[in-house]
Amino acid sequence: MSHGGRLAADALKMAGVECIFTLSGGHVMGIYDGCLDEGIEIVDVRHEQAAVHAADAWARLHPGKVGVAVLTAGPGVTDGVTGVANAWRANSPILVIGGQGPFNNLRRGSLQEMDHVSVMKPITKWADACYETHRIAEYVELAIRTALSGVPGPAFLEIPMDVLHGPVDREQIAMPRFRDYRVASPAAPAAVDEAVTILAAAERPMLMAGTALKWSEGSPALRRFVEATKIPCYTNGMGRGQLPMDHAQFFNRSRKHALGEADVVVLAGTPLDFRMRFGQSIGAEAKIVQLDLDETLIGQNRPADVGLVGNLGVNLDAMLAAGADQLDFSSWSDSVRQVEDEATAALMSQLNSDEVPIDPLRLCREIADFVAEDAANQDMIIIGDGGDIVAQASKVLKVPAAGTWMDPGPLGTLGVGMPFALAAQKAHPEKRVLIVYGDGSFGLNGFEFDTAVRFGLPIVGIVGNDGAWGQMMRPQAMLYGEDRLVATELNFTRYDKVVEALGGHGEHVTEPDQVRPALERAYASGKPALINVEMRQDRGAPKGSTYV
Numbered sequence: 001m002s003h004g005g006r007l008a009a010d011a012l013k014m015a016g017v018e019c020i021f022t023l024s025g026g027h028v029m030g031i032y033d034g035c036l037d038e039g040i041e042i043v044d045v046r047h048e049q050a051a052v053h054a055a056d057a058w059a060r061l062h063p064g065k066v067g068v069a070v071l072t073a074g075p076g077v078t079d080g081v082t083g084v085a086n087a088w089r090a091n092s093p094i095l096v097i098g099g100q101g102p103f104n105n106l107r108r109g110s111l112q113e114m115d116h117v118s119v120m121k122p123i124t125k126w127a128d129a130c131y132e133t134h135r136i137a138e139y140v141e142l143a144i145r146t147a148l149s150g151v152p153g154p155a156f157l158e159i160p161m162d163v164l165h166g167p168v169d170r171e172q173i174a175m176p177r178f179r180d181y182r183v184a185s186p187a188a189p190a191a192v193d194e195a196v197t198i199l200a201a202a203e204r205p206m207l208m209a210g211t212a213l214k215w216s217e218g219s220p221a222l223r224r225f226v227e228a229t230k231i232p233c234y235t236n237g238m239g240r241g242q243l244p245m246d247h248a249q250f251f252n253r254s255r256k257h258a259l260g261e262a263d264v265v266v267l268a269g270t271p272l273d274f275r276m277r278f279g280q281s282i283g284a285e286a287k288i289v290q291l292d293l294d295e296t297l298i299g300q301n302r303p304a305d306v307g308l309v310g311n312l313g314v315n316l317d318a319m320l321a322a323g324a325d326q327l328d329f330s331s332w333s334d335s336v337r338q339v340e341d342e343a344t345a346a347l348m349s350q351l352n353s354d355e356v357p358i359d360p361l362r363l364c365r366e367i368a369d370f371v372a373e374d375a376a377n378q379d380m381i382i383i384g385d386g387g388d389i390v391a392q393a394s395k396v397l398k399v400p401a402a403g404t405w406m407d408p409g410p411l412g413t414l415g416v417g418m419p420f421a422l423a424a425q426k427a428h429p430e431k432r433v434l435i436v437y438g439d440g441s442f443g444l445n446g447f448e449f450d451t452a453v454r455f456g457l458p459i460v461g462i463v464g465n466d467g468a469w470g471q472m473m474r475p476q477a478m479l480y481g482e483d484r485l486v487a488t489e490l491n492f493t494r495y496d497k498v499v500e501a502l503g504g505h506g507e508h509v510t511e512p513d514q515v516r517p518a519l520e521r522a523y524a525s526g527k528p529a530l531i532n533v534e535m536r537q538d539r540g541a542p543k544g545s546t547y548v
Contacts, residue, residue, distance in 0.1 A: 003030055003165050003166060005028075005032070005033050008031050008097070011141060015065070015141070019040065019041040019042075019068075020040060020069065021052070021419075022045070023051055023079075024072075043422060045422070045448055045451050052082075053083045054419040055083070058426075059152075060214075061381075061427045066155075067094045069096045073100050075112065076098070077096075081123070084124060086409060086413040093144075093148045094147065096154065096157070098157070099112075100113065101160060120156040126142070128158070133164075134168055134172075139159075141178060145181055149183075184314060191306055191308055195308055198305055204264075204332050205329060208235070208239075208276075209236075210237045212291075213312045219241075225324070228327075229325070230330040237410065238409065240394070241401055242402050244398075254336050254340040264287045268312055268316065269293070271292070273301070288305050289305065289308070291315050351365040358533060360392045363389075370516055383421055383433070383435045384417075385442075386441040386464070388471045389464035389535075390407060417441060418446065420435075421433045421435050421452070433460070434461070439495065442463050449502045452504070452528035460528075462530075463530065463532050467491055468537055469490065470537070472488045502528075506529070506532070508534075515531070519531065
């Protein structure tokens with residue numbers, strides 16, 4: 001005889017799960033016991049939110065598989081809610097297994113008992129509970145199938161502790177079959193032809209590649225499409241890195257100009273949400289060709305002239321096959337490149353600034369140079385965790401390749417840095433992992449450096465420390481006056497000392513030319529490391545702020 005925890009672990013193993021993230025809890029210990037039998041690694045963190053964030057990152061790094069977090073009942077599950085919500089908005093396929101008090105005492109007030117399923121339903125694709133031990137594997141398969149099918153997203157499975165720890169004869173259980181659930185279908189040929197007709201009539205088209213392209217694994221198709229058509233390409237969300245940032249058709253600093261001038265905008269997995277001003281960023285007369293996995297996003301906030309629903313890479317290739325490969329927008333692309341170069345030139349004084357405290361763009365340039373110049377860093381995974389500092393870094397850092405950049409996504413959840421990094425370093429021990437932090441965001445899950453130390457994960461973080469919630473300080477000062485700043489001021493805290501106390505390597509930097517040597521020493525230490533960089537604090541009118 002076995003028990004339900006071993007059955008759950010057996011099902012996870014069959015689904016290709018290699019690692020789970022958790023914080024110890026009595027309601028779910030049976031799953032740990034099963035994972036030991038199945039060779040599934042258990043990474044225990046210091047806060048359940050971090051466990052779910054790590055599962056989110058694991059899913060982003062493993063196409064076609066789920067990330068898994070296992071949470072104890074009550075506050076364990078509720079602590080994970082923010083991580084689930086972030087995965088929901090980012091379309092990350094995760095499975096969160098939550099504990100529950102004994103089923104035979106349901107609604108009697110067991111320790112940490114609450115209605116987890118109702119809490120999770122609004123922010124998951126599927127949320128349910130399993131009340132029979134012999135059906136645990138069946139429920140695990142259903143949850144994973146739902147998470148991965150169609151538009152990916154989170155699933156939540158609750159298992160009461162007496163069900164999870166109940167006896168079961170493994171030999172009598174017919175285990176479910178796990179398969180590849182990813183969308184591979186194209187749009188209807190007539191819609192593809194219509195999209196190509198619209199594009200063929202354009203003189204100034206542009207392409208915006210976003211998150212759904214990443215979940216479609218469409219990076220190779222995107223590259224084929226832009227190289228054939230010479231269309232200017234921009235990225236947002238998880239689209240970052242889907243086209244190498246040194247590619248001739250990649251553009252980064254001329255988006256506002258291109259959106260205003262374009263007569264056709266191809267939205268390849270970019271929703272018309274707040275990042276696109278709900279469609280108002282696009283010129284009023286421009287036509288829209290919209291590609292997405294989710295048919296409900298086609299025409300949301302602004303009508304699309306044609307929508308292609310299905311795998312984005314397949315549909316980009318279908319457009320090429322339907323005649324888009326004969327189009328050539330190189331002259332328009334060249335004119336946009338001039339605007340791009342002018343924008344770059346305008347930033348040079350900040351990129352090369354020697355001022356102290358350090359200019360944020362100079363800090364970002366030092367990081368970018370480190371990533372670009374060291375050949376070993378071409379496979380570096382970079383994680384953005386902050387407000388303004390991440391917005392500034394996105395103007396300067398060249399993401400090495402697809403899947404090498406991660407940020408919270410459209411929910412804007414701060415604190416993902418170290419949890420994402422834990423998953424990234426576990427998934428790719430041969431790669432360097434770098435977190436670009438704001439000082440505010442570091443405070444949310446910075447204690448996960450303890451987890452990195454315990455598991456020997458040589459993650460490096462670099463904090464742009466302006467002693468403030470900078471993205472909020474500037475608009476607050478602008479709207480109400482600098483004498484009315486409230487809830488936006490922090491100290492120039494020595495976060496590097498915190499990491500040293502946890503057993504890692506710490507560096508404190510106050511001069512711009514110290515940034516690069518500090519990065520080199522941090523990686524050479526072989527330990528989890530944090531570089532704490534004192535930056536200029538801007539209190540006046542927004543300077544490079546992303547506040548809207």
